[in-house]
Amino acid sequence: MSKQELVVLTTCCTPISEAALDPGQAADGAAVFKALADPIRLRLMSIIASAGDEVCVCDITPNFDVSGPTISHHLKVLREAGLVDCERRGTWVYYWPIPERLTWLSNLLSVPTPATV
Amino acid sequence: MSKQELVVLTTCCTPISEAALDPGQAADGAAVFKALADPIRLRLMSIIASAGDEVCVCDITPNFDVSGPTISHHLKVLREAGLVDCERRGTWVYYWPIPERLTWLSNLLSVPTPATV
DNA sequence: GTGCTGTCTAGACGTTCATCTAATCACGAA
């Protein structure tokens, strides 16, 4: 189950504020952003990422108003984007974040001059 | 033209690795990620963000294989997400990035422990 | 004024996506 058909990230870590992306890089990056571009998926990601440990699907699902298969679908999208991974252990399936992926995105969006918000 | 119907960002800067988002925060964040979740838009954003200065639409369009109106549509999406702003100056329209927005996203995805990629 | 160029808006069309129900798979218990 934990085999992932990862989006291949051919490059790494040059912020878009420093260099424009070529079409291939843009396609790779957009694919990962697309995985986070849904309110349910972004919240799923934040739940998994903010938990200090792995999280059981059975603990995730009750937090949402959509059906189980829908949650499962969204988790699959996050998995295929390389943002999380999972493992079945007995009856339950556990998910954990892949922090390198978040770091990669964070670097991609980082701005050299620390702008004031 | 530079009036923007911004996605309201009710909160700011708590990374998802530290705290789970509530549904409202997730909706706000997902809306901005959605703006970057298209290869053309991500590349547009990188072109505008990496240019040291504002960029003329006339210099942007030739880099893409889609029609002018399509580019215009994508720029509007970036504008409404608060990622860029623009101004007409004579015949031409110029775009520039809003770095605070990128910084906001970058912080949202940042991971406390610097993970090795 | 008229014409030309650059950009945006309007509307239509085909594709992709989020969601559901029903069915299937994986595992543990009796």
Add this chain to the structure above:
DNA sequence: TTCGTGATTAGATGAACGTCTAGACAGCAC
């Protein structure tokens, strides 16, 4: 083995999205 529970997969449906063409608008030059 059979049953029950947790999670995923399969297929269908309605909404949202990306793209196009045609038209409208803004500004410059003549």
